[in-house]
Each structure stands twice: as structure tokens, then as C-alpha cells.
Amino acid sequence: MRSVKILGAGSIGNHLAHGCRERGWAVTMVDRDPAALERTRESIYPSRYGAFDPGIRLSEPSAVAAEDFDLVILGTPPDTHLPLALEVLSTRPPRVLLIEKPLCPPGRRGCAELLARAEAAGTRVLVGYNHRLTRHTRIAEQWLAEGGLGEITTLRAQFREHWGGIFAAHPWLAGPAETYLGFTERGGGALGEHSHAINIFQHFARLAGLGRITQLSAALDEVTADGAAYDRIAQLSVVTESGHLGFIAQDVVTRPAEKWLRLQGSEGFLEWQVNATPGCDRVLEQREDGFIREESVAKSRPDDFRGEIAHLEALLEDPKLDSPLDLTVGLETMAVIDAALEASRSGRSVRVDYALAS
Ligand SMILES: NC(=O)c1ccc[n+]([C@@H]2O[C@H](COP(=O)([O-])OP(=O)(O)OC[C@H]3O[C@@H](n4cnc5c(N)ncnc54)[C@H](O)[C@@H]3O)[C@@H](O)[C@H]2O)c1
Numbered sequence: 001m002r003s004v005k006i007l008g009a010g011s012i013g014n015h016l017a018h019g020c021r022e023r024g025w026a027v028t029m030v031d032r033d034p035a036a037l038e039r040t041r042e043s044i045y046p047s048r049y050g051a052f053d054p055g056i057r058l059s060e061p062s063a064v065a066a067e068d069f070d071l072v073i074l075g076t077p078p079d080t081h082l083p084l085a086l087e088v089l090s091t092r093p094p095r096v097l098l099i100e101k102p103l104c105p106p107g108r109r110g111c112a113e114l115l116a117r118a119e120a121a122g123t124r125v126l127v128g129y130n131h132r133l134t135r136h137t138r139i140a141e142q143w144l145a146e147g148g149l150g151e152i153t154t155l156r157a158q159f160r161e162h163w164g165g166i167f168a169a170h171p172w173l174a175g176p177a178e179t180y181l182g183f184t185e186r187g188g189g190a191l192g193e194h195s196h197a198i199n200i201f202q203h204f205a206r207l208a209g210l211g212r213i214t215q216l217s218a219a220l221d222e223v224t225a226d227g228a229a230y231d232r233i234a235q236l237s238v239v240t241e242s243g244h245l246g247f248i249a250q251d252v253v254t255r256p257a258e259k260w261l262r263l264q265g266s267e268g269f270l271e272w273q274v275n276a277t278p279g280c281d282r283v284l285e286q287r288e289d290g291f292i293r294e295e296s297v298a299k300s301r302p303d304d305f306r307g308e309i310a311h312l313e314a315l316l317e318d319p320k321l322d323s324p325l326d327l328t329v330g331l332e333t334m335a336v337i338d339a340a341l342e343a344s345r346s347g348r349s350v351r352v353d354y355a356l357a358s
Contacts, residue, residue, distance in 0.1 A: 001026050002316060005064065005094075007084060008075035009033075009040040011169050012100055012128075016073055017056055018049050018302060019309040025071075028057040028064055039172070048301075065091070070316055073098045073128075077180040078187025082110040085125070086117060093121035096315050100128045102195045103330040105187040106341050111331060112356040118327065124319045126312075127330025129199040131259075131274065133307035136281035136297045137200075140272045143285050143293070144207055149265025152208040155246040157261040159197035160254035166193075175226060181252075182228030184220075184341070189230035191220065191337050194250035198236070199333045200261055200272070201248050203324060208263060211241025213336055213352050220344040221251075236340050331356070 002025040006013045009031035017040075020027050031037050037058040045052045057064075072094045074084050082104050088097060097118070104111065118125040131137060163181060167173060176182025181193055205211065221233040233251040240246060259274035268287030276282035280296040308325070315321055332354060339352040 002071065002313070003069045004028070004071040004073060005030060005067075005069040006073045006075055007031070007061070008077075008100075009036040009044075009058065010075060011044070011166075013073075013075035014040055014044045014048060015302070015305050016075060016309070018045070018053075019305045020071075021053050021055060022302075022306070023309060023313060026057075027055070028059055028067075028069070030059050030061045030064060032061055034060070035172075068092050069094050071096045071098065071312060073100075075100050078102050078192060079105050079180055081187075082114060085114055086110065089114075089117040089121045089123055093123045095319055096124045096126065096312060098126045098128055098312065098325075099327075099330070101199070101330065101333075102187050102192045102337065103127050103327075103334050105185060105192070106334075106338055108331070108334050108338060108356060111334070112358040115327065115331075115356070124315055124323070125327040126315075126323060126325040127327060127333070128308065129196060129325060129330065129333070130305055130308040131196050131200055132203050132324040133311050134274075134281060134297075134304060135299070135307065136272065136274075136283050136295070137203075138307075139295055139297070140204070140270060140283045141207060143270060143283065144204070144263065148268060148285065148287055148291065149263060149270060150267030152210060152244070152263055152265050154244060154264045155201060155205055155208065155210065155261070156248070156264075157197045157201035157204075157246075158249040159194035159257075159259045160249060160251045161194060161257035161259065162255040163193070163252040164255065165257070175228070176230060177227035182230050184222070184230050189222075189232070189234075190250040190252045191231050191234045191340060193252065195333055195337060196259070197248050197250045197261075198336050199329070201238075201246060202329070202332055202336070204261060204263060204272070205240055205246065209242065210244045210246075212332065212354070213238045213246075214241050215239040215349060215351050216336070216339055216343055217349040218340040218343040220340070222344075231344075234340060234344075236336070236343075238336075
């Protein structure tokens, strides 16, 4: 039986614990805050999945520090990811380590060391951009590969979602200042929290042959209020390796949410959307010659993570498999976040620097 340790018994920790239990894995959830373990048992897990699963072991970190696990998941705030990852890799490295998104706070400090330690430990490290592995993403990839869009001319992606939903899922928090969400510098704000948009743009740009983002200008609406300091809107105007222009928007103010990507081609367009209608993701392709196809994929919140967890299972079998969640990909998303901050704050267009300072 596979064994998994999940650090962080909060919102994502519960989602992933449930997904791992569906696979029959032995799950240990660890949190440094006893109240979080109590909440998991008494409210988060039962309210989401009907009842607490007594097969899940809840523990203080130190009580399981000497145990080995096949898989370790970091479901803690972004500013804890790197120190925890380095500790895991240098003490009891698992076969696979999944770090939640965003990989780290802006600046990528410690990332070169993370890469080196992962290599030395022989651990496969991933970053949890789960939307790359949902069913409707697979459909969009397949339709794009069929080539009916002609020459791709531009790509746009947006994850705009008021963070009221996130706070509703964290009723124990009084507001943004009580968590990393309220601080861009800790990996929160629109840029970090909704970095799914940058990441899914990068995914489809690569598949469409546009390459990486090389240059960008950006405008961030940065606010300081009630003890918090965060960007509530981030708009990025980007250029790719192929010289194509694209646009990415992320915000924590739009309701209802818009989580959407569009590939425009000379012969048609393809749209990818999360929660296009309640409980449904959608893919739409429309061509100049009148060809139209649309697929709505009914899904529940657990489905958002099932593709990711199935992929983890495949990697545990064969850690050499290609992965769309690879650490290098999560690092590329961080490089764009860093460039966006620099561009907005300097008022200049900047080149995206993918090199890591050692
Ligand atoms: N992929 C997704 O769809 C998705 C969804 C939600 C959250 N996330 C990401 O997951 C991460 C956590 O978000 P969340 O909403 O679950 O946060 P949360 O506040 O609900 O939970 C985080 C938990 O980590 C615990 N923690 C902090 N430091 C710790 C440490 N050193 N050791 C052990 N536990 C520690 C805290 O006590 C807390 O209980 C963030 O990076 C967030 O962006 C991703």
C-alpha cells in the first residue's frame, strides 16, 4: 500500500487527503497547529465528504518525523514550501514530493538549492498546478493537436475570482491580513494565489509551439489595507519565444469567477473554461468553415484533483515519466511572477529571467 504524508491540514490538505484515500493509500496528515487537526476531524473533512475517514492518521509533525513515506505533499502556505521541502529532501526523501502552488514567494530564493537537493536525493519534485491534469484540459490538448485552428496568432488566459470563496472555506480566518493571501511578498495576492492562469497559459503556449514567455510588461493594482499588502489585480502583456503576443489576467475581485483560456488561430479558436456553468468545465472549438464542437465535462470539486492524484500514482510506479507538473515548470511560473512584479513596479517592459541565482 502506498504511504503519503500531507503537511498542512488545511483546505488543500483535506482535498488531497480525500483523493489519496480514494486510491486506498495510507494517509498521514500533519499540522503544527493542533486546532487545524481538530478542524479536519470535526468540520472540514466531514462537511466536504460526509464523515471523517478514521483511516486517516492525524499527527503532530515531530511524532512522524522518523518515518519514511512514498509520497510527501506540502499543503502549507507558500512561504513555508522551500524550507519544508529542503528539510524533507535532506532527512527522509520520498520517491515523489508534491509542493502546492505557487512554489514559493517572489524572488525564488533557495530554488537552486531545491533543484540540487532533489537531484541528489533522487526525488521527483512536482508543483501542484492541478488544472493541467483535468479531463477538459486533456480534451483541449487533443483538439489543439488535431490542428484545425490554423496558425495560432494569440493566446489569452485569465483566472479572476473574488477571494470571498476562499475565505468562506476558511471561516476561522478574519481576513487577508491573517494569512499569506493578504501578502504578495509571501506568495499571496492575485499574482501568487491565481497563478494557475500564468501556468495554464505556459502549458498551452508550449503545446501550440509558441514557446516560453520571453518578455512582458505588467500592471498590478497593489493595495495596502487593514494590515495586508497585496496585488488585487495583475495584468500581464507577454511576448513568447516565437514572437507572439499574449495576455494574462489574474484577480481576487471578480464575481462570479472567470477561469478561462482562449487560443486564437487563423482558422478558428479554442476556448477552455473551468466552471463554465455550475459543476461543469467546458471546451469549445469553432472554425471559420462552420465546424463547431463543444464538450461540457460534469465535475465535482474532488474531480479537480483526481487527475493529479492518478498522475501521482503513475509517477510512483515510474518516477521517470514525463510530468506536466514538473518542478522546472513550477519554476517557470515563478520566473514570470518575478518578472511581472519587476515590470509593474519599474514601469518598464522586462525580459523573463529563467536562470536561478545560486
Ligand atoms: N491547487 C489548488 O487548487 C489549491 C487550492 C487551495 C490551496 N492551494 C494552495 O495550497 C497551499 C495552502 O493553502 P490552504 O488554503 O490549504 O491553506 P490553509 O491555511 O487552509 O492550510 C495551511 C495549513 O498549513 C499549516 N502549516 C503552516 N506551516 C506549517 C508547517 N511548517 N508544518 C506543518 N503545517 C504547517 C497551517 O497550520 C494550516 O493549517 C497554498 O500554497 C495554496 O495556494 C492550492
